[in-house]
Amino acid sequence: MKLKKVILVLCSFVFAFNVFAQTAESSENSDASLDFSSESIEFDSKKHYFVAAGGMLLTNIVIGSWNRFGPARASWAQVYWDDIKEPWNRKIKFDRDWYWTNFVLHPYQGGLYYLAARNSNLNWFESLIVSAAGSFMWEYFFETNSPSTNDLTYTPIGGFVTGEMVYRLGLEANAKGHKILGYVANPLRLYTDPILKRAPQGPSGLLQSFSLKTGFGLAFANTWLKEPYDNCSELFPAYGSVGLDVVYDDPYGHDSNTPYSQFELSMQGSAGLGSGEGADSTEEKIMYSINIFSNGMLLARNPDFGENRDTTVGLVLEYDFMWHSFMEFSSLAPGFAIKQRINTENGSFAWQTHLAGIIMGTADYYYLRRGIFPKPDYVSCDYGYTTGAEIVEKIAYNAHSGFVFDWTVHGYAMYKYKAQKQDCDDTGWEYFAFSQASVELPVSKKVSLGLSDDFYIKYADYDNVENVFSVFNAVNFYARFKLM
Template sequence: MKRIIPVAILVIILINISSLIGDETKCSYVFQLHKQKKFSFLPKIDSFSLLAADDTKGSTRTMQPNADYNSYIKRFPQITKDLIQQFSFEKKDLYAFSLKIPPDMFLISKNNKDYSKTALEIAGMNATVWVFNRYIMKEAWTNISLKSFLYNLKSGFTWDIDKYLTNQLGHPYHGALHYSSARANKLNYFESTICSFLGSVMWEFFLESEGTQYNRPSTNDLMMNTLGGMTLGELLFRTADLLVDESSRGLERVLRESLAFLINPAYGFRAFTGKAFKIGNPPKKHYYSLRFPFGAYRSSLNNKPSFLIAANLEYKDFLKKDLLKINPYDWFTLDCRLGFNNEGLRDKEIFTTGILTGKKLKNGLVGLFGIFDYIDTYAADKISAVGVGPGLVTMSSSDSDLFFNSSGVLSFIMGGSSPSFDVEYSHFGKRVNDPYYLGPGILGRINLELGKKNLGSIRTGFSQYWIHSILSHANEFLGILSCSLQCDLSRRSQISLGYDYYLRHATLEEQRFTGAKPIVRALYVLKF
């Protein structure tokens, strides 16, 4: 405990130094003070004509504040006065009147990229993880020194054979946090992806020691951190950003900031810099649909029903009419599911798909998509995938309130899979008796939905995974067929009845394996 406190203080100081030396974002408020139009009308017996004069008057004022907008309203009272619509008749001409139109205000933000702050935040984040493992978990590999750093440089990379959860979810999530820190400091998608890579390099060489063959710099850790930042980072960044409302106060503000932190701990830096408590502007409008299903499900492996809680988010900012180009993750889907039985948490599933770059169509978009999936359940066993590939999204509706939505993607992936056989030689995970294959592969996915507004919908989807082991000739395949019926109870709730069919197939030289496991579910869904 005596060593934890000073190290924690050093981490906090490091985080706060980043806010002291970081560049400040500058803004300009542009006020168009007023537009005054003069109109005249020509009376007739049964009608009149309205004419607008050409001598339209107006003015514009630009300010560059270093405080909030309200203080500048006080310094410029004319702005407040001009906010009131004014109507008046002309004294000299009985058939003319003037109309003063309220002003427009434009906020022009100059968001300076802050590379130094990003570097220090990523370093602070890595140091925090190291402190936790060093003093709380007491891991042997945290005994770092200059000698361990030189050893890591000399020994080079190897394959990390740690457990499935750590390598296939923990490292991608770690990379996503590095990415989010960079994005919060105004770096773009590709610069933030590079930060995920460099943050992982720092961890592998500086913050893990020698001592065993398992803790040399890891090839797969570096890959999963970088790919995780690339495919999961922007998704978490935008999801947390949906919750943040700098105009909110009190308990609502605390809840929003806390939930954003839970989804994306990189938002914790807002608390250290004071930004989490600063009153600002309302959030920008975003297009999305959010659902929280919960209820019972039963698999063929266990006759006892289990409890399922899930969250489904579809982010649809590409629908904005003023959108000039498709930015990374202007559309994405996030589907998280947790299953509980009498032994506790057992089933864990995460499915994500998001646009990286592409073109907006009349009823959808087409382009290159990012994939991140993680599955660890009774029915499917283990399989994970992270990668990129071409895809298509369509959304259409009719005047009769019928709608049809679809999405499809074919992705090249790097993933892991539990072995159907050859457990002894699957290599990865053997350090902790958690065997799995790791290697390249392909993922194909299609989702269809047909429905009627305020009534319900029918959904079906199919995903096919293929993982080829890099250290053996094993091939693992998993197909997931899903069908569900949604019936609306109200504007905010519905009932969902579903059926999932998991088909596992594997080959290893002359050996073959096939297994099928169905699941049925009945869920109550809250819609937002």
């Protein structure tokens, strides 16, 4: 059977799901209209499991069809009945996909499954199950490749992280009347809103800060190697950047049993001139950087440590991602966090400590990343899968005058284990830290100017080749626009 027939069957299945759901609920919602304005919405507490499952199926069908029939016509998407009829015989393996695909696009795809469920009134745990089911279906029935160990991890767990954050941001946008932004944050509304005849429901008015920053900078790096390899110095002479920083609900003094009822999210993208080094000509000419750092409270308590002190203690989940010309790493890490703010007459001083265990992470393999080893003829990639530990330390001072100082350090100890990819890779420990320090001065109520410094240091204790010691430093000048 060709995939076109399978897709037709699946589309019919989705349609049947929705018809059944609408029929079953018609007696309860007979007076509902297709008016999504806040005045016409009544609270709907019913869980719409069929709509959630249909949204998950539809997401896979749309993405799978695009990959199979779209401009790229990806070879791995040319799925026929013989490829999927015996899923129990398919061995799970690590894959070697593009870094961006594995650790941003897969969590985002998992987030789409999750949003279909959350929009349908399912709770976070039920939505996580839907995301895991969507990931399983994708790996076994929408690809000719072997099911991927890393995708089956990053898609549902990363989908929970990204899905819950954008779900709540979408609710905020909708509550403030930014309907287009609501759909951008939560595109599964294009499916669930017409079926359920309402917008997603949930808390709003909890957004503490939402700001955009843009600027420019320069960076340099140095790597020390033993003979017969030469030390490598690199200069990235100029780049521009744009970033988004979000704080949802107050990080300090938070008490909740609901996962991600409080989270912090920072994203930044940069592009500029390359250093002249790298594994290919593009890397030599162009510098690029995309980073995502986030943490969400899974369970939080607000102990009383005295007057003028606001404290949060609880369980946290970290999702970090760095994809830079010089370095790359990622982590999914649950753990423990304590956050405290000390209020004074002139402002507030805050600090945080997070200790987490990495479920799955990645770290770049320097010898392939920077072209020290020639790229082999067989399939290879310049990063390896890891496990280990993560620590986050943050101190900040916010003056009533608008002056801000912030310093956050992410430290990682990752072990790159065997039997995951290619022969030219190596096992061993990677110890590295990424530090971000900044100062800001206000020029108006909505705009401030800042100077920041990003510092990266790494020591890689490889098993079979010489170890690597690297440092990277970037200085950035930026303007921050406080959208809220």
